[in-house]
Amino acid sequence: MGGVVQRSPRFSELNDDDVRYFQEILGKKNVIQDDDKLSAANIDWMHKYKGASKLILQPCNTDQVSQILKYCNSRCLAVVPQGGNTGLVGGSVPVFDEVIVSLSSMNNIISFDKVSGILVCEAGCILENIMSFLDNEGFIMPLDLGAKGSCQIGGNVSTNAGGLRLVRYGSLHGSVLGVEAVLANGTVLDMLKTLRKDNTGYGLKHLFIGSEGSLGIVTKVSILTPPKLSSVNVAFLACKDYSCCQKLLQEAKRKLGEILSAFEFLDSQSMNLVTNHLEGARNPFPTSLHNFYVLIETTGSDESSDKQKLEAFLLGSMENELVSDGVLAQDISQASTFWRLREGISEALMKAGAVYKYDLSIPVENLYNLVEEMRSRLGDAANVIGYGHLGDSNLHLNVSVPRYDNKILSQIEPFVYEWTSKHRGSISAEHGVGLMKANEIFYSQSRETVRIVVYY
Ligand code: FAD
Ligand code: MLT
Ligand code: ZN
Numbered sequence: 001m002g003g004v005v006q007r008s009p010r011f012s013e014l015n016d017d018d019v020r021y022f023q024e025i026l027g028k029k030n031v032i033q034d035d036d037k038l039s040a041a042n043i044d045w046m047h048k049y050k051g052a053s054k055l056i057l058q059p060c061n062t063d064q065v066s067q068i069l070k071y072c073n074s075r076c077l078a079v080v081p082q083g084g085n086t087g088l089v090g091g092s093v094p095v096f097d098e099v100i101v102s103l104s105s106m107n108n109i110i111s112f113d114k115v116s117g118i119l120v121c122e123a124g125c126i127l128e129n130i131m132s133f134l135d136n137e138g139f140i141m142p143l144d145l146g147a148k149g150s151c152q153i154g155g156n157v158s159t160n161a162g163g164l165r166l167v168r169y170g171s172l173h174g175s176v177l178g179v180e181a182v183l184a185n186g187t188v189l190d191m192l193k194t195l196r197k198d199n200t201g202y203g204l205k206h207l208f209i210g211s212e213g214s215l216g217i218v219t220k221v222s223i224l225t226p227p228k229l230s231s232v233n234v235a236f237l238a239c240k241d242y243s244c245c246q247k248l249l250q251e252a253k254r255k256l257g258e259i260l261s262a263f264e265f266l267d268s269q270s271m272n273l274v275t276n277h278l279e280g281a282r283n284p285f286p287t288s289l290h291n292f293y294v295l296i297e298t299t300g301s302d303e304s305s306d307k308q309k310l311e312a313f314l315l316g317s318m319e320n321e322l323v324s325d326g327v328l329a330q331d332i333s334q335a336s337t338f339w340r341l342r343e344g345i346s347e348a349l350m351k352a353g354a355v356y357k358y359d360l361s362i363p364v365e366n367l368y369n370l371v372e373e374m375r376s377r378l379g380d381a382a383n384v385i386g387y388g389h390l391g392d393s394n395l396h397l398n399v400s401v402p403r404y405d406n407k408i409l410s411q412i413e414p415f416v417y418e419w420t421s422k423h424r425g426s427i428s429a430e431h432g433v434g435l436m437k438a439n440e441i442f443y444s445q446s447r448e449t450v451r452i453v454v455y456y
Pocket of ligand 3: 388389430
């Protein structure tokens with residue numbers, strides 16, 4: 001975390017009249033003061049950031065969100081929007097005593113057009129529920145991430161979440177066609193277009209994608225979803241060094257291009273962490289130790305030619321010695337055990353103790369150097385692991401320690417940010433800025449860029 005933040009005296013403190021007003025507009029059951037619910041909503045997924053809010057508001061529609069914000073604005077009450085509370089940068093919980101506006105009750109699918117694949121839904125829909133809905137309709141979400149069981153589409157849009165399919169379907173700036181959002185003064189902005197092309201003026205919706213609640217509350221989303229294709233294959237591969245992973249990525253883009261739907265990597269330290277801490281997680285290559293592992297997924301429409309293509313790619317990669325060992329999932333259950341090894345790393349890190357988590361965009365050729373440099377900086381004091389969305393040049397550098405320790409933190413920061421900036425990377429590839437990186441934004445953005453947003 002950056003410097004100590006002080007509560008601004010500009011903001012009022014919540015009183016009984018406020019609570020009564022909220023009860024009038026939302027009904028008593030949607031104005032939550034229950035201790036257990038407040039404790040859960042005040043603390044983030046990593047148990048690292050903790051607020052002291054005394055109130056959760058759970059609106060059921062856009063009009064209620066608008067009334068809440070209008071009132072809070074007039075009373076100078078600070079608010080924090082909360083989706084599934086799976087954010088990893090401390091943005092989803094109050095810093096002090098902000099009123100929590102939870103979108104959980106706004107969880108309806110509004111419409112789905114089977115011809116265009118365009119889905120319109122409320123912001124509180126849980127990602128996995130949308131995925132199941134679409135699966136029944138023969139479509140998929142262009143976005144998938146390990147937190148799918150809890151995160152909400154409004155949270156995904158507000159963080160511009162990347163995840164496991166970005167290499168194929170691109171970022172939410174491409175697939176989100178429209179949003180409805182409520183500004184701090186209660187104004188409802190209807191930008192809920194369902195068009196792929198619309199050049200009438202500024203692309204205002206893009207400001208809300210990734211703005212982490214700083215511009216308003218996203219209440220509805222329209223999103224373009226791709227058809228579900230019949231043939232999905234997953235390969236789990238072992239590589240002797242990072243250079244092989246990198247070359248394998250280049251080859252995969254060339255040889256699997258149109259069917260490549262994921263290219264993920266983890267180092268042996270990540271593999272050890274997962275197999276040590278997650279029940280049932282096993283290294284598919286138990287007898288030999290490898291330095292790196294790559295998970296490749298292909299998605300296409302022709303079972304036999306897709307498989308042939310992937311097998312030829314694997315054979316070629318073994319002959320070229322880019323891959324030391326490999327296994328192709330024989331069924332869905334084996335494919336999900338491979339995915340678990342990759343998606344389970346964040347959960348395994350939580351079980352291992354405290355974690356300093358960094359989410360960096362770095363040109364692929366330099367990406368793993370940072371992990372190695374960090375390892376030599378910290379020595380035995382910490383377990384430094386590297387994994388991530390290699391297909392998108394996105395490294396997740398995590399430093400696992402038994403407990404938080406300021407001495408270790410001072411060896412990591414600002415080094416990690418300086419290193420990333422020096423290599424023209426981004427200090428937040430997909431998790432956002434939140435509280436964690438609010439003071440570090442200048443490592444990735446110029447002063448003029450930040451200032452122009454503050455002015456308007
Ligand atoms: P929250 O955590 O509740 O909120 C996140 C931010 O958005 C906060 O600043 C909050 O104020 C704001 N916000 C939430 N809802 C709204 C709204 N409706 N309107 C305005 N602002 C809002 N992220 C990735 O990008 N890629 C990954 O692969 C990935 N994997 C993850 C795996 C695990 C196991 C976990 C725990 C997290 C992962 N994340 C990943 C991070 C996180 O899940 C995403 O950032 C997700 O998009 C957050 O959604 P949420 O609904 O939980 O939002
Ligand atoms: C992931 O890709 O697993 C997520 O972004 C979560 C994390 O970095 O821990
Ligand atoms: Zn990620």
